[in-house]
Amino acid sequence: MPKAELHRHLAGCMSPEIALKMAARFGAPVPAGTLPELVRCMVLDSPLTSLQEVLRRFTLIAHLFVSPDAVRYAAQRAVEDAAADGLRYMELRFSPGFTSYAHRLPLDAVTRAVAEGAAEGARLTGCIVPLIVIASREMGPDVCMETFRLALRHRPQVVGVDLAGDEDNHPPEQFIKAFELARGEGLHVTVHAGEQGCADNVATAVRRLGARRIGHGIRIADRPDLIALVRDQGVALEISVTSNWIVGAVPSPAEHPLGQLMAEGIPISLNSDDPALFGITLSSELELCRRVVPGLDLVQAQRVALDHAFGDPVQVGKVRQELREWSLRA
Ligand SMILES: [Zn+2]
Numbered sequence: 001m002p003k004a005e006l007h008r009h010l011a012g013c014m015s016p017e018i019a020l021k022m023a024a025r026f027g028a029p030v031p032a033g034t035l036p037e038l039v040r041c042m043v044l045d046s047p048l049t050s051l052q053e054v055l056r057r058f059t060l061i062a063h064l065f066v067s068p069d070a071v072r073y074a075a076q077r078a079v080e081d082a083a084a085d086g087l088r089y090m091e092l093r094f095s096p097g098f099t100s101y102a103h104r105l106p107l108d109a110v111t112r113a114v115a116e117g118a119a120e121g122a123r124l125t126g127c128i129v130p131l132i133v134i135a136s137r138e139m140g141p142d143v144c145m146e147t148f149r150l151a152l153r154h155r156p157q158v159v160g161v162d163l164a165g166d167e168d169n170h171p172p173e174q175f176i177k178a179f180e181l182a183r184g185e186g187l188h189v190t191v192h193a194g195e196q197g198c199a200d201n202v203a204t205a206v207r208r209l210g211a212r213r214i215g216h217g218i219r220i221a222d223r224p225d226l227i228a229l230v231r232d233q234g235v236a237l238e239i240s241v242t243s244n245w246i247v248g249a250v251p252s253p254a255e256h257p258l259g260q261l262m263a264e265g266i267p268i269s270l271n272s273d274d275p276a277l278f279g280i281t282l283s284s285e286l287e288l289c290r291r292v293v294p295g296l297d298l299v300q301a302q303r304v305a306l307d308h309a310f311g312d313p314v315q316v317g318k319v320r321q322e323l324r325e326w327s328l329r330a
Contacts, residue, residue: 001298001330002088002322004305005271005282007190007215007238009134010094010114012274013078014061016042021077026070029063043279047246054247057277062102071099071113072120079121079129085281089319091310092118093132093162096150097139107150115157128319130159130311132190135178137163137170144178152185160188160310162215163205167197172204179209188212188310190238194219194226196249202226206235213238213269213308218249221257227264236308237266240273241288242280259293269305270298299327 016038022028032038042057065071075092082090092114100110111133118129133151135144144163151158161182163175172191183189191205195216202220205211206229217237220226230237241256243249250256262268270289272282280288290296302323309316 001086001302002319002326003086003282003286004089004269004302004309004319004323005082005087006091006213006236006269006305006309007240007271007273008078008082008090008092009274010075010078010092011058011061011098012272012277013081013092014042014064014074015081015276018074018077018081018276019060019064022064022066022070022073025073026066028066028070031060039279042277044246044277045279047248058098059102062098065099065105065110066103068105068109068113071105071110072117075114075117076121076124077117079118079127080125081276082282083121083125083127085283087127087282088322089128089306089309089311089316091130091132091160093134095134095136095164096147097136097143098134108153111150111154111158115154119157128311128315130309131157132160132162132188132310133158134162134164135175137165137167137175139165140170141174141178144175145181148178148182148187151182151187155187156312158187159312160190162190162192163209164192164215167193167195167201171198172201172209176208183210190215190310193217195244196247199223199226203229206230206233211235216240216244216249218244218257218261221260227261227266231264231266234267236304237261237268238271239268240271240285241292242278242285243271243273246278253288253292256292258289259296262293262296267304267308268301269308270301299323299330 190213192215199219
């Protein structure tokens, strides 16, 4: 099935295989020289027992980005791996701050490298890859504003902006001005909200930041008022069952509110979030979703993703047509 994904992080695409290649090609530091050892260091396939487990992995990943050439290679490989799993459309998101910090790379060079690598991956595979730039809540509103200005300098490949990080200590209200700038210049908006933090962050992200999609948003499941808001505004939730389970946002995949939220009539796209980190693919995630919600129509889920895509409508339309032809043949 031709697949579409709206929520995938570049950092979360850094597999042990890619890390080894980056060590060999660019001298990127890795803590182990063999694939099985590196899998143990990098992949997180059961629920976190401490925050350190995930921080250690992200520190390792940040240090892989030793140069703009390494970043370019990483982005290209991320697209190639996605295309090998049947993705025909993927919005790839990345934090310029995260990608640059370990080796103090210039932000514009890093952003250009992601754009060039993704474009090369797209050219080689035919997968369409618009980019989303992420600002981190922890860095505060001024850095968020700078990050969105950076995003604007890298249009048209960058089509949207996102806010991620600690929801509880950095509520969305702090970032209103930065989002006004991004929206005013025509960038699309998605926001990580209501994942583990307060459900009301979802309402603020929609009403005050102008989010048309919400990353996760599962905390609204027991809030009829917020369910009504999201549904009535036509805001889509970007759901990642495995990710929610591993970070402890739900106790088990079976207890994920995916089925309930779908039944409420909320548009939902299904995503891998950080496929290499969790040792999954979008295909395996879709199979998991079908076990969580028996009878789930996976073709329809791809249509919903495309309906809420931020990319060029003509290109999105081509993928929609591909999906239509595939479903007629299937
Ligand atoms: Zn995410």
